[in-house]
Amino acid sequence: SSPDECIRRSIEFFQAMQKSHGSLKSVGIASFGPVDPNPGSPTFGFVTTTPKPGWAQTDLAGPIGKALGVPIGFDTDVNGAALGEFRWGAAQGLDTFVYITIGTGIGGGAMVGGKLIHGLMHPEMGHVLMKHDRVEDPFEGACPYHKDCLEGLASGPAIEQRWNERAENLPPDHPAWDLEAKYLAHGIVPQIYILSPQRIIMGGGVMDQVHLFPKVRRHVQEILNGYIQAQAILENIDDFIVPPGLGNRAGVLGAIALAQEATGC
Incomplete structure (x- = not known):
């Protein structure tokens, strides 16, 4: 659907919920990115340079917040999912972890020291450039910005x-699956080196192929080659690289968590 239709239908949904369940205190939006999550920015709540046709420079948070008259909690879909997993899923009890989704795109969110990573904007783990053997894989890549990045x-x-x-x-x-696992492992390993996560959670439609998990784990161990001497990787990697505890509800529940944070809950 178009941005205008999506925003209109979202507003209508929440207005209907207000009629049947009472007034809202806040709304959380966990959107595909890139987005502007900085509340002090004039483009806060915008989808920015997304490759999705028609969505670039779309204001999501503004029209919805104005129509409903409530504060908006806003972040990427993957940061939202990470927050949901932190509150109720596979990251409970942790303070530093990575959430990666592999579907129509690839995105990553991360929490370090109990806080979602923000700074210049937000993590864009799907667009890291990859080691691409064009003899093994002559496919040039599908990203409109970078061709053969991870996404x-x-x-x-x-x-x-x-x-x-x-x-x-x-x-x-x-053979698609071993190649897929190799690329995903090459995307994960830099996050292990840089963020030192206690766990990596992998979601999204592609990861519904559960046979991918052991392949990804094996490739991660091969790439690391014993350099990281951590029991979680050497002996317990099945508990280090895991599916979402919330399944396909991670993003929706993450949006609820964003709404709660918008009102200080």
């Missing part, structure tokens, strides 16, 4: 364009 090589659309078949239709023994 360009390992997102759902990249899989479909490379193999001329949707990911969910490829059998578990298809």
Whole structure:
């Protein structure tokens, strides 16, 4: 749907909820990015340079907040999912972890020391450039900005364009999956080096292929080659790289957590 239609239908949904359940205190929006999550910025609440057609420079938070008359908690979908997992899912009891989603795009959110990472903007883990062996994989990449970044090589659309078949239709023994796991592992390892997470949570539609998890774990161990002497990686990697505890509800519940934070809850 178009941005205008999406915003209109969202407002109508919440207005209907107000009629049936009473007034809202706040609303949380966990959006695909890139976005501007800085409350002090004139473009706070905007989707910015997204490759999704028609959505670049769209103000999401402004119209919804104005129509409903409530504060808006706003962040990326992956930061929202990370917050949901921190509150109620696979990151409970942790203070430093990474959440990565692999679907129509690839994005990552992270919490360090109990706080979601923000700074210049927010993490863009899906657009790190990759080690790309063009003999092994001649596919040029699907990202309109970088071609063969992680998203360009390992997102759902990249899989479909490379193999001329949707990911969910490829059998578990298809060579696509080992290549996919290798790219995802190369995307994860820098996060291990830089952020030193206690856990990495991998969600999104592509990761519904549960046979991917052992392949990703194996490639991560091979790439690290014993350099990180941590029991979590050497002996307990099944508990280090995991699916979301909240399943496909992580993003929605994360938006609820963002709404709660907007009112100090």
